[in-house]
Amino acid sequence: MKKVIYTLLTLTIIGLSSMTGLIAQELNGREIMERVDEYSRTTSDSAFNRMQLSTCKFGIRNSKITCAERPRVKSLESVGKNYGLNLKDTKSITIVLEPAAERGIGMLSFAYDEADRDNETWLYLSALGRVKRIASGSSDDDTEPASLFGSEFTTEDTETGKLEEYEISTLEETTESGRDVWKIEMIPNEERARKSRYSRTVSYIDKERFVALRIEMFDQYDKEVKRLLASRIELVDDVWIARSLTMMNLVTNRLSNMAILEINTGIDIDDEFLTQRTLTDVAFRETELAKLRGQVD
Numbered sequence: 001m002k003k004v005i006y007t008l009l010t011l012t013i014i015g016l017s018s019m020t021g022l023i024a025q026e027l028n029g030r031e032i033m034e035r036v037d038e039y040s041r042t043t044s045d046s047a048f049n050r051m052q053l054s055t056c057k058f059g060i061r062n063s064k065i066t067c068a069e070r071p072r073v074k075s076l077e078s079v080g081k082n083y084g085l086n087l088k089d090t091k092s093i094t095i096v097l098e099p100a101a102e103r104g105i106g107m108l109s110f111a112y113d114e115a116d117r118d119n120e121t122w123l124y125l126s127a128l129g130r131v132k133r134i135a136s137g138s139s140d141d142d143t144e145p146a147s148l149f150g151s152e153f154t155t156e157d158t159e160t161g162k163l164e165e166y167e168i169s170t171l172e173e174t175t176e177s178g179r180d181v182w183k184i185e186m187i188p189n190e191e192r193a194r195k196s197r198y199s200r201t202v203s204y205i206d207k208e209r210f211v212a213l214r215i216e217m218f219d220q221y222d223k224e225v226k227r228l229l230a231s232r233i234e235l236v237d238d239v240w241i242a243r244s245l246t247m248m249n250l251v252t253n254r255l256s257n258m259a260i261l262e263i264n265t266g267i268d269i270d271d272e273f274l275t276q277r278t279l280t281d282v283a284f285r286e287t288e289l290a291k292l293r294g295q296v297d
Helices: 002-026 029-042 278-282 280-297
Strands: 047-059 064-069 072-085 089-098 105-111 119-125 132-135 166-177 179-188 200-206 212-218 224-236 238-250 254-264
Touching: 029 166, 029 179, 029 200, 029 238, 047 280, 105 278, 119 212, 119 278, 132 278, 166 200, 254 280, 278 280
Parallel strands: none
Antiparallel strands: 047 064, 047 072, 047 254, 072 089, 089 105, 105 119, 119 132, 166 179, 179 200, 200 212, 212 224, 224 238, 238 254
């Protein structure tokens, strides 16, 4: 009897493992990236996060990537909330706290899932006291995507959604950082290509956790120009998230690391906070931020 039970359990485990593998194999590149986007949006809904952004020129020492100079470090607070059909649109605002000379600089972003609706971004420079709308790249005088607070991250690098603007395919199944991954290639269509500095991107997606562990970005000459490396993958509210993102610019030999120090979801966020008023009205911004901090401290 014990032998029979053991045999049945073994067959059940093998069957479940085979089924899991079959499900994974049935996912195509588009479906994989849809799930990655879905999980990413989950962690940005009703969220209040604290982050540290550091940037430096890098070099290789003892086969390791290291800063070749003292990094510039900034402390940030970010607030986000999902809207629209199926909560696939996101409004977010990020404010610089330190260094003191840059305190109050902020960026407001509206990211839309629909391909025919351009994302919107506004930057507030406290020293100038005015809000500047950042071009989406769809105008006649196309511009480079805006840098996030002087870092190697750009507004394009942080976008989600609009997957219909790409030809998406699975190149192979391989490993990255000791994990089984899908290697997914995304090639922009003609319209998207006019707005992007990348001719294609290749993402290494963790097959179990649906997190991009590595992303390679290529220019029009098919030369890799930037590389994103993710680490410190942790489970937050039943979703895996990378708490450390390092963007390497392979042309300038500069890198930026975004370390997420705190992740707080389920926060009560006033819709009015995610408007340009927060960028320009210091008293309103500080009052509302104090309310948000009070929910997590």
